[in-house]
Amino acid sequence: MFWSKAFIPTLKETPQEAESIAHQLMLRAGLMRPLISGVYSYLPLGYRVLRKIENIIRQEMNSCGAQELLLSALQPEEIWLESGRDKEMAQVMIRFKDRRGRKLCLGPTHEEVITDLVSQNVSSYRQLPIILYQIQVKFRDEIRPRFGLVRSCEFIMKDAYSFDQDQKGLRQSYDKMFQAYQRIFKRCGLNFLIVEADPGVMGGSLSHEFMVPAESGEDIIMHCSDCKFSSSKIEQSAICPKCKKALQKKNTIEVGHVFQLGTKYSTTFQANFLNPQGSQSPIIMGCYGIGVSRLIPAVLEQNHDQQGIIWPWEVAPYSIIILPLEVSDKKIHQAALNIYNDLIQKDFAVLLDDRDERAGVKFKDADLIGIPLQVILGEKFLKQGKLELKIRRDGKRIILDAKKLSEEIGRYTSTLQKAKEG
Amino acid sequence: MFWSKAFIPTLKETPQEAESIAHQLMLRAGLMRPLISGVYSYLPLGYRVLRKIENIIRQEMNSCGAQELLLSALQPEEIWLESGRDKEMAQVMIRFKDRRGRKLCLGPTHEEVITDLVSQNVSSYRQLPIILYQIQVKFRDEIRPRFGLVRSCEFIMKDAYSFDQDQKGLRQSYDKMFQAYQRIFKRCGLNFLIVEADPGVMGGSLSHEFMVPAESGEDIIMHCSDCKFSSSKIEQSAICPKCKKALQKKNTIEVGHVFQLGTKYSTTFQANFLNPQGSQSPIIMGCYGIGVSRLIPAVLEQNHDQQGIIWPWEVAPYSIIILPLEVSDKKIHQAALNIYNDLIQKDFAVLLDDRDERAGVKFKDADLIGIPLQVILGEKFLKQGKLELKIRRDGKRIILDAKKLSEEIGRYTSTLQKAKEG
Numbered sequence A, B: 001m002f003w004s005k006a007f008i009p010t011l012k013e014t015p016q017e018a019e020s021i022a023h024q025l026m027l028r029a030g031l032m033r034p035l036i037s038g039v040y041s042y043l044p045l046g047y048r049v050l051r052k053i054e055n056i057i058r059q060e061m062n063s064c065g066a067q068e069l070l071l072s073a074l075q076p077e078e079i080w081l082e083s084g085r086d087k088e089m090a091q092v093m094i095r096f097k098d099r100r101g102r103k104l105c106l107g108p109t110h111e112e113v114i115t116d117l118v119s120q121n122v123s124s125y126r127q128l129p130i131i132l133y134q135i136q137v138k139f140r141d142e143i144r145p146r147f148g149l150v151r152s153c154e155f156i157m158k159d160a161y162s163f164d165q166d167q168k169g170l171r172q173s174y175d176k177m178f179q180a181y182q183r184i185f186k187r188c189g190l191n192f193l194i195v196e197a198d199p200g201v202m203g204g205s206l207s208h209e210f211m212v213p214a215e216s217g218e219d220i221i222m223h224c225s226d227c228k229f230s231s232s233k234i235e236q237s238a239i240c241p242k243c244k245k246a247l248q249k250k251n252t253i254e255v256g257h258v259f260q261l262g263t264k265y266s267t268t269f270q271a272n273f274l275n276p277q278g279s280q281s282p283i284i285m286g287c288y289g290i291g292v293s294r295l296i297p298a299v300l301e302q303n304h305d306q307q308g309i310i311w312p313w314e315v316a317p318y319s320i321i322i323l324p325l326e327v328s329d330k331k332i333h334q335a336a337l338n339i340y341n342d343l344i345q346k347d348f349a350v351l352l353d354d355r356d357e358r359a360g361v362k363f364k365d366a367d368l369i370g371i372p373l374q375v376i377l378g379e380k381f382l383k384q385g386k387l388e389l390k391i392r393r394d395g396k397r398i399i400l401d402a403k404k405l406s407e408e409i410g411r412y413t414s415t416l417q418k419a420k421e422g
Helices: A021-028 A044-063 A078-083 A111-121 A167-187 A264-268 A295-302 A330-345 A359-369 A379-384 A402-421 B021-028 B044-063 B078-083 B111-121 B167-187 B264-268 B295-302 B330-345 B359-369 B379-384 B402-421
Strands: A032-036 A039-042 A074-076 A094-097 A103-106 A130-139 A154-164 A193-196 A207-213 A219-223 A248-262 A272-274 A280-282 A284-291 A320-324 A350-352 A373-377 A386-391 A397-401 B032-036 B039-042 B074-076 B094-097 B103-106 B130-139 B154-164 B193-196 B207-213 B219-223 B248-262 B272-274 B280-282 B284-291 B320-324 B350-352 B373-377 B386-391 B397-401
Touching: A021 A032, A021 A295, A032 B074, A032 B111, A039 A044, A044 A130, A044 A154, A044 A167, A044 A295, A074 A078, A074 B032, A078 A111, A078 A264, A094 B094, A111 A130, A111 A154, A111 A264, A111 A284, A111 B032, A130 A167, A154 A167, A167 A207, A167 A248, A167 A284, A193 A219, A207 A219, A207 A295, A248 A264, A248 A295, A264 A284, A320 A330, A320 A359, A330 A350, A330 A373, A330 A379, A330 A402, A373 A402, A379 A386, A386 A402, A397 A402, B021 B032, B021 B295, B039 B044, B044 B130, B044 B154, B044 B167, B044 B295, B074 B078, B078 B111, B078 B264, B111 B130, B111 B154, B111 B264, B111 B284, B130 B167, B154 B167, B167 B207, B167 B248, B167 B284, B193 B219, B207 B219, B207 B295, B248 B264, B248 B295, B264 B284, B320 B330, B320 B359, B330 B350, B330 B373, B330 B379, B330 B402, B373 B402, B379 B386, B386 B402, B397 B402
Parallel strands: A320 A350, A320 A373, B320 B350, B320 B373
Antiparallel strands: A032 A039, A074 A103, A094 A103, A130 A154, A154 A284, A193 A207, A207 A248, A219 A248, A248 A284, A272 A280, A373 A386, A386 A397, B032 B039, B074 B103, B094 B103, B130 B154, B154 B284, B193 B207, B207 B248, B219 B248, B248 B284, B272 B280, B373 B386, B386 B397
């Protein structure tokens, strides 16, 4: 993509309405814009990040044998009366009557719908286990939206549901998801903590939350820096129950939550199956959520500096930005184009800043939008034919010939790969 | 994917509620299920088709330089008062107040939102032209939903918007979209007609509709089978204005609609730009819609036979289905697995019907779900070591050695490629 043709409206000033760093960066880097309080438009750069995150989630879900589907946002209110959750969700669920008088709502979650669907289409143990998931827009009537995409009225969730014959099967499905979640959050470049949690409104027995430490996080957990024990219960004594050291309070953003539901929903919606012994049993369920859009601010809280964003490689909207500092110079212009075409050919996502702007503006914008690698063609190129490769994360600069660029980028990506595996 | 682990609930009987062939096939082949009238859940097989169609659209939009973003479904009612379209959309737009008393609606379309967005972020001719698009869920309070995904209350649209300096620019953007639409519908395997249409509620001057002839189509157009003239005006005289032959009525499904909007929205939302002469001008707009989810029934209406679906190659949920007819036979089982792994390695999407079912059941299901190529391992394999490759579209069967399979599939796909180019 050529920047001159791209819709990337960066801002010089920090918008006053943004309280958290992540929210400020999302506005300044042109990732999104507010429509009204708590409701946002993703601009092309932000949308590219969203798609990267979605695809990481898809890959890891599919690798567990989970199957993607898509349920409707519209739901009949009736199924919420059946599960008894209409009262628990009373405040946040958006409800209305349609022209035909049907009482509808915008589903804040889909346990009711999917259990009903499975109850009508699964009847035998031979059809189990299955794990179904979707990546879908959700709505919440949020009384006080805050921190941009962290607490908004419209957001994107990944919700998965497992269906098993027995507790042993549920534990296996739960474990698969638990492992997949760790891979997903690692690939997004996050440091996170896993906390045993209260199942709350969802029901069921066991539940874990995946929490990202962040200054602006609204969920407070207790954490032991020594033995890494974490808990969502705010203990007054605050002594680590495992190693007896003092616990510390940590502000975190919840990015994932997994639940062993058991038979709460399958009993309500008669989701039974014929077991190998020939009798009917209720299906044993689990459910597994990820706040997909919320992952963007979570990533930003942990990956930035004074100059702007530092995207982790796998979620970056572009991997490489090319900065020709004198676009009017034909030699620089042509060299930049050649590098662009070569890298595109090698399947890199590349942004070429072909705008007729001062070097300072380009450097500032490049640091702000946080593309991992910057290829700079400036004075050194005119005088010595050398490029500069700048690594956004550590600011390291490598001076090299154009023909050595791919090799150097390959070295960088293989370092990342090794770090991931290690 | 192994069928035994997949959630593909095919039906033997045709559901009574389904009036059209496409609707019947979508239910019988396990592509979707109704939640309530006019609201559907896409099951994994249907969702794969949806993703295939979305990706065709993405490729063709991106190849025009259009940039993807994502706007919110939630919109303030206020912007509809500003554009004056709140009355025109009164019947179909879902509206409600949130807890804070804000009047919100679920956007049936996004001209207001995107014009407002662009007005705040584009100020100079140097930022033009741009084309922005999204693939997004839309809601309509449909009084009489019909034919499954053809007229439903929740559906998926691709809506694109072009922003130009002048009429000449608009014509160029319009033409790009016009060409892209033809490529998209061709790649989806559709026969379609292009009709000059009434801009109606959208406003503006020129407008074209892309119509797919189908028995269950609710849009009636006049068509000349001789000179191919088509019109959405139902003329009583019905004489072709171009060649004077008799016009015929045709039932069609509208799958795309493009509009030259001009300045209708940019004037309302003060979307102006500084032109090269240094004065303010309103941005000239176009808008371009595709009914993404509606394309599935449109494709099905034109691509089926008595036995079921015949997916066009590019939108098929899987390209190849392997049918081992005796899964208990170790030799057949192992051969099927080898073929599966080999084809997966070659990047084909493959479904292996490893269910312990009678040959008749497998043949019926394979024909019903309409995967383009069937690889059959049956008696001929046990006796002579030969596979059968059946082409779903024409029923042609080729007997061949397992090691010749990739070559034969390659021959088939290159025939498709040639037909596309020709």
